[in-house]
Amino acid sequence: MNKRDVYITEVALRDGSHAINHSYTIDQVTEVAKALDEAHVPFIEVSHGDGLGGSSLQYGLSTTNEMELISAAVSVCKQADIAVLLLPGIGTVGDLKEAANIGARMARIATHVTEADVSKQHIKVAKELGMETVGFLMMAHMVPTEKLIEQAKLMESYGADTVYVVDSAGALLPHQVKERIRALREALNVNVGFHGHNNLSLAMANTLVAIEEGATRVDGSVRCLGAGAGNTQTEVLVSVLDRMNITTAIDLYKMMDVAEDIVAPILDQPQEITKGSLVLGYAGVYSSFLLHANRAAQKFNLDPRDILIELGKQKVVGGQEDMILDVASDIAQKRMTFST
Amino acid sequence: MNKRDVYITEVALRDGSHAINHSYTIDQVTEVAKALDEAHVPFIEVSHGDGLGGSSLQYGLSTTNEMELISAAVSVCKQADIAVLLLPGIGTVGDLKEAANIGARMARIATHVTEADVSKQHIKVAKELGMETVGFLMMAHMVPTEKLIEQAKLMESYGADTVYVVDSAGALLPHQVKERIRALREALNVNVGFHGHNNLSLAMANTLVAIEEGATRVDGSVRCLGAGAGNTQTEVLVSVLDRMNITTAIDLYKMMDVAEDIVAPILDQPQEITKGSLVLGYAGVYSSFLLHANRAAQKFNLDPRDILIELGKQKVVGGQEDMILDVASDIAQKRMTFST
Numbered sequence: 001m002n003k004r005d006v007y008i009t010e011v012a013l014r015d016g017s018h019a020i021n022h023s024y025t026i027d028q029v030t031e032v033a034k035a036l037d038e039a040h041v042p043f044i045e046v047s048h049g050d051g052l053g054g055s056s057l058q059y060g061l062s063t064t065n066e067m068e069l070i071s072a073a074v075s076v077c078k079q080a081d082i083a084v085l086l087l088p089g090i091g092t093v094g095d096l097k098e099a100a101n102i103g104a105r106m107a108r109i110a111t112h113v114t115e116a117d118v119s120k121q122h123i124k125v126a127k128e129l130g131m132e133t134v135g136f137l138m139m140a141h142m143v144p145t146e147k148l149i150e151q152a153k154l155m156e157s158y159g160a161d162t163v164y165v166v167d168s169a170g171a172l173l174p175h176q177v178k179e180r181i182r183a184l185r186e187a188l189n190v191n192v193g194f195h196g197h198n199n200l201s202l203a204m205a206n207t208l209v210a211i212e213e214g215a216t217r218v219d220g221s222v223r224c225l226g227a228g229a230g231n232t233q234t235e236v237l238v239s240v241l242d243r244m245n246i247t248t249a250i251d252l253y254k255m256m257d258v259a260e261d262i263v264a265p266i267l268d269q270p271q272e273i274t275k276g277s278l279v280l281g282y283a284g285v286y287s288s289f290l291l292h293a294n295r296a297a298q299k300f301n302l303d304p305r306d307i308l309i310e311l312g313k314q315k316v317v318g319g320q321e322d323m324i325l326d327v328a329s330d331i332a333q334k335r336m337t338f339s340t
Numbered sequence: 341m342n343k344r345d346v347y348i349t350e351v352a353l354r355d356g357s358h359a360i361n362h363s364y365t366i367d368q369v370t371e372v373a374k375a376l377d378e379a380h381v382p383f384i385e386v387s388h389g390d391g392l393g394g395s396s397l398q399y400g401l402s403t404t405n406e407m408e409l410i411s412a413a414v415s416v417c418k419q420a421d422i423a424v425l426l427l428p429g430i431g432t433v434g435d436l437k438e439a440a441n442i443g444a445r446m447a448r449i450a451t452h453v454t455e456a457d458v459s460k461q462h463i464k465v466a467k468e469l470g471m472e473t474v475g476f477l478m479m480a481h482m483v484p485t486e487k488l489i490e491q492a493k494l495m496e497s498y499g500a501d502t503v504y505v506v507d508s509a510g511a512l513l514p515h516q517v518k519e520r521i522r523a524l525r526e527a528l529n530v531n532v533g534f535h536g537h538n539n540l541s542l543a544m545a546n547t548l549v550a551i552e553e554g555a556t557r558v559d560g561s562v563r564c565l566g567a568g569a570g571n572t573q574t575e576v577l578v579s580v581l582d583r584m585n586i587t588t589a590i591d592l593y594k595m596m597d598v599a600e601d602i603v604a605p606i607l608d609q610p611q612e613i614t615k616g617s618l619v620l621g622y623a624g625v626y627s628s629f630l631l632h633a634n635r636a637a638q639k640f641n642l643d644p645r646d647i648l649i650e651l652g653k654q655k656v657v658g659g660q661e662d663m664i665l666d667v668a669s670d671i672a673q674k675r676m677t678f679s680t
Contacts, residue, residue, distance in 0.1 A: 201580070202545065236618055239540060239621075242622075243513060272611060278575060282579045303593065
């Protein structure tokens with residue numbers, strides 16, 4: 001295989017499952033994975049959108065058991081390694097072992113950007129299982145760069161081969177990505193990666209800035225298939241990097257064909273930047289907040305955007321959904337004070 | 341009105357007409373223009389996608405006469421100025437006078453990047469009519485920066501108040517935009533503008549780079565509505581600039597609402613980056629070449645992408661569609677030579 005300057009992990013079969021309500025079938029995964037493998041994509045992630053064990057009423061039930069989907073992908077890939085995502089607390093060490101047992105070769109252990117310490121056990125197990133192991137720092141826009149470095153160093157110390165800056169809300173601006181990747185490259189001895197979302201139409205720009213600053217691992221999703229407004233569109237990324245003489249060793253025409261002929265027909269509706277995904281990126285909050293904010297807005301006769309923006313300012317994190325009503329109530333009360 | 345750092349011209353009612361086969365109705369234009377005006381968009385362009393007089397079998401027939409659409413937009417705008425696009429050779433001085441007569445206040449005179457001299461008469465007439473006048477250098481990726489400057493200076497000498505770098509094929513990379521805008525800012529005394537397309541998912545990145553380098557006029561299209569993969573998505577651009585403390589004086593919430601509630605329902609299919617638009621951006625060729633390349637590919641048993649990329653390398657321009665068969669024939673012949 002040709003040398004690669006940048007290794008792309010394709011996430012349409014994981015992050016992309018958000019876009020189709022976790023409804024992937026074995027046939028779909030088989031066809032997509034086979035085509036991606038033939039296009040020489042090095043890593044293909046297959047899991048529930050929220051990682052191993054994510055299939056639940058809370059996160060959305062998968063139509064097909066993810067282990068069956070992983071097996072299907074493994075069985076058709078001649079050169080690509082299958083990756084799995086695992087969020088400690090949602091997925092377990094048992095899930096990880098099962099995935100490794102059926103052929104997954106890369107483990108991406110994901111935590112909130114301030115909670116790297118919960119990845120320790122899972123990173124160690126993944127390494128013991130002989131998997132290439134990635135630490136995945138989600139919602140990376142929520143902390144200053146110093147904090148991000150501290151957390152990344154924890155993941156490195158647990159044995160991660162790569163640490164990713166994950167812009168889960170699609171909220172980072174290019175200069176912020178630049179600062180973060182540059183600092184990580186200086187502070188770490190392992191690979192640095194970047195995972196972008198397109199809520200502010202900046203996924204491509206941010207990915208290019210990350211590569212310029214030395215990230216050698218980046219994520220893409222064919223036809224933009226991912227949560228929110230989707231991820232960096234893989235076939236477009238491969239085209240742009242080719243124009244910049246940066247080698248991915250991925251077959252450009254085959255990637256274009258996978259996107260057009262195999263992935264696009266899976267979608268009920270093309271990915272685009274809607275009001276909902278735009279507001280999430282602008283406010284920098286979790287997508288799970290949208291529904292709660294809409295309900296709270298109705299109760300207090302507010303615009304849900306005001307609530308989401310305030311939640312972003314207060315850096316409210318996932319699991320603190322109770323606070324949404326409090327924040328809404330505060331805004332409503334302040335308005336009444338001003339209007340009397 | 342608040343001071344603006346950057347003036348956005350909304351092109352969904354002009355470039356966007358490509359995306360809906362030039363089928364705008366008076367009701368649609370009235371509703372969109374009114375909402376954009378209420379959101380404080382300073383300039384709203386209304387014309388056939390290929391500019392005044394573009395309604396034809398060759399460029400696509402408009403459902404409604406564009407002068408009626410311009411009148412409708414003018415009648416509902418309290419603060420926004422209505423702009424018209426004119427490509428000399430397609431539109432005439434007569435068209436321009438008629439548009440000015442019914443209330444258009446800005447004229448954008450567009451030529452191929454090497455043909456600024458054909459804009460002389462139209463720029464002069466627009467100025468005499470009291471219109472704010474923009475020179476629009478299309479397919480700006482096709483020439484080196486020195487040539488671009490030479491052509492821009494011509495437009496400045498004719499009286500243009502602003503000269504735009506127009507990335508018609510969505511082919512420019514951010515460092516190329518940076519170089520071009522920086523050079524124009526140094527060479528010109530008038531405003532510099534940028535019009536991007538999203539074929540390589542770089543419309544937002546390129547627009548931000550242009551603004552960083554001093555462009556004060558940029559184009560956006562609500563919900564990405566434009567030719568190819570569409571333009572820089574206006575409501576997203578306004579959000580990003582707001583996050584960067586760059587003032588557009590546009591009401592962010594209202595822009596989000598126009599996009600979601602008024603423009604999105606007009607589209608049969610959301611805008612996305614398809615194989616076709618991606619190839620055009622990657623090759624840097626005219627969208628009109630796509631159909632011809634597909635036909636030539638069939639005739640010579642080639643991949644149309646190879647033909648388009650070769651056309652891009654040879655810098656073939658619009659009007660030279662005859663050359664597409666020659667280029668295809670050459671490629672086919674070379675392949676035969678190699679295979680014998």
